[in-house]
Amino acid sequence: MKRVSLSDLSKSLNISKTTISFVLNGKAKEKGVSEETERRVLKKVKELNYIPNNFARGLRTGKSMTIGIVVADISNPFYARICRNIENEFDKKGYNVLFSSTYENPEKERHIINVMVERGVDGIILSPTRPYSSRVNKELTSLEIPLVFIDRHYPTSEIPFVVANNYQSSYNATEKLIEHGHKQIAFIAIKPTNTSVMADRIRGYKDALKAANLPFRKKYYAEFDLEDLSKPIYHKLDCLNLREHSATAILSGNNKITLALIECFQRNKILIPNDVSLISFDYLDVFSILTPPISSIQIHPEEIGDKAAKMLLGLISSSKKSYDNLVIEPQIHIKESVRFLSED
Amino acid sequence: MKRVSLSDLSKSLNISKTTISFVLNGKAKEKGVSEETERRVLKKVKELNYIPNNFARGLRTGKSMTIGIVVADISNPFYARICRNIENEFDKKGYNVLFSSTYENPEKERHIINVMVERGVDGIILSPTRPYSSRVNKELTSLEIPLVFIDRHYPTSEIPFVVANNYQSSYNATEKLIEHGHKQIAFIAIKPTNTSVMADRIRGYKDALKAANLPFRKKYYAEFDLEDLSKPIYHKLDCLNLREHSATAILSGNNKITLALIECFQRNKILIPNDVSLISFDYLDVFSILTPPISSIQIHPEEIGDKAAKMLLGLISSSKKSYDNLVIEPQIHIKESVRFLSED
DNA sequence: TCAGATAATGATACCCTTTTCATTTTATTT
DNA sequence: AAATAAAATGAAAAGGGTATCATTATCTGA
Missing domain, CATH: 3.40.50.2300 (Response regulator)
Structure with a gap:
């Protein structure tokens, strides 16, 4: 069953395609189509279940x-x-x-x-x-x-x-941690780190450290690939020496890594916030029902x-x-x- | 700057649109286009940055x-x-x-x-x-x-x-609760309840109760609208008499309502699983890091x-x-x- | 050398809508 | 009644591909 075209409609009504097109595009008034004609067209359109061909239209209009x-x-x-x-x-x-x-x-x-x-x-x-x-x-x-x-x-x-404003919010969050007395603050980044988002977050973190006269230390900085979170995470986290309270706070680069971190902490009996404080980028609903509730930097998508x-x-x-x-x-x-x- | 068309390409190469079309659609061999011609076409296409017009193509092919x-x-x-x-x-x-x-x-x-x-x-x-x-x-x-x-x-x-298989998994989950000694099992449904998903889950729950000779009780059944979860949830949950241990277990109709339930429980000092056991439809990553971890019925989307x-x-x-x-x-x-x- | 086959390419209709411009019909004015 | 203006409608081109069929060029074998 072939689809009804404008020509079919035109033949069936004995009205030109032009006029019908005007009616269908709401230009009836503007183009001076009589109400009688408009009514006839509209009725037939319903009757034959005419659906305009989008390709023809797009071809003609470019939109x-x-x-x-x-x-x-x-x-x-x-x-x-x-x-x-x-x-x-x-x-x-x-x-x-x-x-x-x-x-x-x-x-x-x-x-x-x-x-x-x-x-x-x-x-x-x-x-x-x-x-x-x-x-x-x-x-x-x-x-x-x-x-x-x-x-x-x-x-x-x-x-x-x-x-x-990833830069500013990262800066502010880091500052907050400093205000809470933290000096060994870690940042967990997500690859690729050369997107503006991650780059700005890292920069905000570093600048806030600098502003407080705290050094940026490589051992407090880790990068993860979201695709293979499961395996290497604890291994890398080990560098942060969380058990020995080397890093006392973490700013987590996004919500997925935060969930992975929490799971890792649970498995290794690392307690939040006793062993380590945590702020996460990208709020999730569940952050508020986790024990303890997770601090976050919320961006409304x-x-x-x-x-x-x-x-x-x-x-x-x-x-x-x-x-x-x-x-x-x-x-x-x-x-x-x-x-x-x-x-x- | 108008986009280059097949005709432009054709003129510029002195090769017919047909032949170019064959080349572009990978029919060069099939249609016996010489390699020389194919090379010339491909080169020019790159040179002029020719992009086929999808409307024209769709109009002609219907795809x-x-x-x-x-x-x-x-x-x-x-x-x-x-x-x-x-x-x-x-x-x-x-x-x-x-x-x-x-x-x-x-x-x-x-x-x-x-x-x-x-x-x-x-x-x-x-x-x-x-x-x-x-x-x-x-x-x-x-x-x-x-x-x-x-x-x-x-x-x-x-x-x-x-x-x-929503029916069977609902049935099985309910059965599991029964096997754990629960007799007052509540079901939280999500509106609309006339989708096959929710209807099947409700049916599975009811049938499992029946199979165990347990009555279906209206007071153990609630419906929520996902759009306005916040307000009425505790009010409705009150009917379940969780505090008085009237309902001892809940089968939750989907993951969103589960999160809302948990939040509500926390706020009202209702403990899982001490006060009430919980199984949720639709697994979420966070279920495993909540305290306690939440039982779930996982469907792999x-x-x-x-x-x-x-x-x-x-x-x-x-x-x-x-x-x-x-x-x-x-x-x-x-x-x-x-x-x-x-x-x- | 030429018929016949094969390889390579081209002319053109077609897909369906929008839009410009022309034409016909009706109304208005003098 | 004739001339002019306005209202209503229509003819046809354009938009850019694809596919059918036709045509031309090249090759094969006798």
Whole structure:
């Protein structure tokens, strides 16, 4: 059963395709189509269950009414919640949303973007996995379609972005730990560490140490790969000498690693906050029901999603390339997982 | 800067669009295009940065190389993980994936599906929010495009599905509680309760009670709306008389409600498993690091995603409407959140 | 050397909608 | 009644690929 086309409709009604098209696109009034004609068209459309062919329309108009979202991993709740809100916003305006995950693979990122451009998306929201380089930046700006960065960004690029203030919140959190009397503060980073997010968090941590005249020590710094968290984590953590109270506090680079840390601590009878204080980036609901509740630096992905969607919509409709970048201030919640360290 | 078209390429090379098309679609050998010509074409394509117009292609072929995923809420990790694997699978085959959330709104579900069909998707993977009705079923089967249900399904429909065995796992979990000596077992359901998932879980619970000659009591049964969990939960839980040990065990209808329950228990000094034993549907990573670790019924969303993707790919390519439905057996993990109840 | 086969390439219709511009019909003015 | 303006509708091109069928160039064998 072939789909009904405009021509079929036209023949069946003895009304030109032009007129029908006007009616269907809400231009009846504007183009002076009589009400009588409009009624007849609308009735027949229902009757024959006419569905416009999107390819023909897109071919003619050049607009796909589709945008693309590219993130590291859609199954990461942080990105999933961003995506939820982006889709929500675009759905309201009649847009559809394509998504794809890069899994931190630069080659995949390039490929996905090419495919999406091929698909004729009207814009892309991207959390880049590739570190900044003039080549990549040029590649992205030369796409000729609106692009908005989320979560991660290229500070020196003209590509607009919606990100959290990772530097400042990392700085503040570290400061908080210092205020609690901690001097041996460890930072657990997640690879790749050359994304703006992780780089800023590391920088904030280091700068806060420096501001307090505390040295940055390699033995208080560890990097993990999210993909193989299970095995090497305790081994590496061993370096932190938590048992011997060498590091007295940890700033954890993201929520997944935090959960892995906690599990590791439980297995090795390391107590929070007695043996070590803990603040985690990226709040999770469960942080508040763990014993003890985990301190965290909360970034609302919903806000990022909303703002990014609105920004992209603006870029698509206005065709101006202006960029009012947004830097969202995370909230720091200090809970029982951080304790005051008495001087000795 | 207008995009380069096939015609441009054709003129610039003095080679017909046909031949170029063959080369670009990997039919060079098959159609007997000389290697020399193929090389020239490929070189020029790179040089001019030719990107095929997807609308034109879709218009001609009728294939969009795009599929749609429709779930209740992409920000629900369960669905996000399903989506991840579906996208992964389709990406390999050159497909793109549209997604949208229904938020359990039947009207939205209908709308999304219509839009996707308009967009010309080659297939849809759907977790239906609408309960079975012959009208809805007919509406879906008359779409004329391959459709696969995930998570939820219509048992009597011919629409193929990949779901978990919710009935059996609910039955078994209830049985486990009974084996541990529990006789007052509560079930916490999530609205809407007329999805196959929740209905099956409730049915399994009831049947297991019956099989053990235990009565189903309304006071041991509660329904919650995921959207407004915070307020009414303790109020409703009060009915379970947990403090007075009226209900000695709870089977929780999904992971979100479980977290809310635990928080509520903490706030009201109700201890697991001393005051009440707990088994939750839908395993979460954090269940194992909570004190005590929470028993759970684990369904691997990855498996559902993989299988559903392969099923839909099969339906798309083979055009046969056969359906080898898949029912996945969840794993039940009994942890310290369930205790033996001594007879008195 | 030429018929016949095979290899290589091209002309063109088609997919369906939007949009420009032209045309026909009806209303208004003088 | 004629001229002009306004309202309503239609013809046809354009958009960029794919696929059918036709055609030309090259090769084979007798």
